[in-house]
Amino acid sequence: MEKNKILVIDDSPVQAEFLCSVLQDDYQVTVCHTTQEGEEAAKSGKYSLILLDVVMPEIDGFTLLQKLKSTKLTEHIPVILLTSLSDIQYEERGLLLGAVDYVAKPVSPVIIKARVNTHIQLYQYQMRFKEQALIDELTGVANRRRYEGESLSKWQEAIRFSLPFSVCMMDIDKFKLYNDTFGHPAGDQVIASVAQTVSSHFRRATDLFARYGGEEFVAVFVGNKGQSAFRFLQTIRQAVEELHIPHNSPVSPWVTISVGGVSLVPNAGESYDTYLKLADTMLYDAKRFGRNQVVWYDEDKNQLREK
Numbered sequence: 001m002e003k004n005k006i007l008v009i010d011d012s013p014v015q016a017e018f019l020c021s022v023l024q025d026d027y028q029v030t031v032c033h034t035t036q037e038g039e040e041a042a043k044s045g046k047y048s049l050i051l052l053d054v055v056m057p058e059i060d061g062f063t064l065l066q067k068l069k070s071t072k073l074t075e076h077i078p079v080i081l082l083t084s085l086s087d088i089q090y091e092e093r094g095l096l097l098g099a100v101d102y103v104a105k106p107v108s109p110v111i112i113k114a115r116v117n118t119h120i121q122l123y124q125y126q127m128r129f130k131e132q133a134l135i136d137e138l139t140g141v142a143n144r145r146r147y148e149g150e151s152l153s154k155w156q157e158a159i160r161f162s163l164p165f166s167v168c169m170m171d172i173d174k175f176k177l178y179n180d181t182f183g184h185p186a187g188d189q190v191i192a193s194v195a196q197t198v199s200s201h202f203r204r205a206t207d208l209f210a211r212y213g214g215e216e217f218v219a220v221f222v223g224n225k226g227q228s229a230f231r232f233l234q235t236i237r238q239a240v241e242e243l244h245i246p247h248n249s250p251v252s253p254w255v256t257i258s259v260g261g262v263s264l265v266p267n268a269g270e271s272y273d274t275y276l277k278l279a280d281t282m283l284y285d286a287k288r289f290g291r292n293q294v295v296w297y298d299e300d301k302n303q304l305r306e307k
Helices: 013-023 035-044 061-069 088-096 109-133 144-161 175-182 184-199 226-241 272-288
Strands: 005-009 028-032 049-053 079-083 101-104 165-172 208-213 216-222 257-264 294-297 303-305
Touching: 005 013, 005 035, 013 028, 013 109, 028 035, 035 049, 035 061, 049 061, 049 109, 061 079, 061 088, 079 109, 088 101, 101 109, 144 165, 144 208, 144 216, 144 272, 165 175, 165 184, 165 226, 165 272, 175 184, 184 208, 184 216, 184 226, 226 257, 226 294, 226 303, 257 272, 272 294
Parallel strands: 005 028, 005 049, 049 079, 079 101, 257 294
Antiparallel strands: 165 216, 165 257, 208 216, 294 303
């Protein structure tokens, strides 16, 4: 089992070595001796806890704590302050800035191990709770809340780096008929099976696939131009049909999906919602053209149709 990662930021080699010796059997410990190194390390590693010395040269621990708590990448990491400053005003200042605890030097091995263990357990619980709150219970994929929280940040990232950006809407064809024929428990199983099949294709860190509501899903992904995105979604549509889930439908003897999407390289003045609506229009067209197909709008303003 992989150990939890702890970041120690302390300008004293002796103190840092002491903390390593106390914690290294139970945790993976990284040491930085300057606040600048510590800030960079905190942004690049998945740390479960930071031990931060308050009295540091150049930038003090309070200033670094404030920066960590105002940065998206590091705001969630619990920070324990370590200091020989005993005045209650310093403790109060640290806690108000977002530290989870305040340990006075000289540090007791028993105390620091207990505090570290407590705050890592709390952190893990909070992360599990947060993750569960962003997962759709029926399908196990991202829910609409997570989609709404992440889609705009991916859009802004595409603008910042001038990357091709795609958004698509999809839903299960004639799903009401399926429910009426086979019952709602079977319908729930179909939603879950389709979601798992589709999500297995969205494996990159830049991909986001979520249940939008009912039998409808949404996906956002970066890096594919229109033709590439169109072919990618064709493969996904085919994979769903090849599940061969029986359906009493005029579209196909099997459960199928319709897909509509759009690809572009977004500019700063453009609105994400405009292209989400365009993707929804493409989905409407896919249904209008007969369902069980992909209709895509590419960066050259061409509509790509599968059939």
